[in-house]
Amino acid sequence: MPAPVPAIATLPRLLQPWTLAGGATLRNRIAMSPMCQGRAHDGLADDYHLVHYGARALGGIGLAIVEATAVHPDGRIGDGDLGLWDDRHIAPLARVAGFLRAHGATAGIQIGHAGRKANSAQRIAPSALPFALGDPAPRALAAGELPAVVEWFAAAARRAAAAGFQVVEVHAAHGYLLHQFLSPLSNRRDDAHGGDRDGRMRLPLAVVAAVRAALPPAVSVFVRISATDWVAGGWELDDAVAFSRAAAALGAELIDVSSGGSVPKAEIPVRPGYQVPFAAEIRRQAGIATGAVGRIAEPGMAERIVVEGLADLVLLGTPLLREPAWAQRAARDLELANPLPAR
């Protein structure tokens, strides 16, 4: 009789799989953070995107979140952003999603609108306030236009699912359109979509609800937020907790916790892991899974984040640009630091 195979009790937590509510299983807790590449033409993915994301899938990540993908052509941060505002965008993105899935990575994509930070003459925003002094003022959206904005996001989500993505992340961070509604620094409306926190959260939450409703149950909804504007009188952690709780009630499965972006002059104390405490507080107070991101480059730090229950997922940006096989190296480093018991 062969001896029973011992349980691999020491498999690092960062390398343990995680099954999302819809059924997709991430092979580990390492995700590629969404990063605009500026390489698309007319919003269309091509070989560049296939190779760029494909290389990180081959390098062992559990989840790739494809860069901010515009829900409307005037919502692009730059002309080279990917788009999902038209059915033409589905097939080229399906190649990317298909490759990711075929090589063991869960396929995710971020959808967004840059609002007053868009590279367009037709900038829209909650209020006619420019991002930086001297920028042309954006056009304040009329209340009657807001259902169309919600529908842009829902339609983009539907196309993302048609392309085979298993996670759709709503971009409500970094001072883009949805964050512009959340933050009192950019939202000075006096109608139902401004004023107090509930008013400012109304449009972003309507987007989360519409995106959830537009997707089949097998596709999970993540939301990226800025946990703070890093400015007195701006959006703060308490607000982020309230928003996360409401988003969870609407079916969002994970809050991807970033920060900043509302105003050009914020003093941000950037240092390794500087946003992790926000992910931990939101996870604890709002009772929803979180992703930690920002200056997490060492496998040991990433492992501690999940072991200590500070976040469920660790997202990496620049480390994965520098080193596509970061996840494979992390696995080796962590296993060496934590050798399996001798048999």
Ligand SMILES: Cc1cc2nc3c(=O)[nH]c(=O)nc-3n(C[C@H](O)[C@H](O)[C@H](O)COP(=O)(O)O)c2cc1C
């Ligand atoms: C080139 C580049 C493009 C980025 N584009 C996006 C984006 O499309 N959406 C987003 O939410 N964050 C974007 N970010 C922020 C990253 O996702 C990440 O949050 C940030 O780089 C901090 O993580 P890191 O220290 O691991 O790089 C971008 C960052 C970089 C460096």
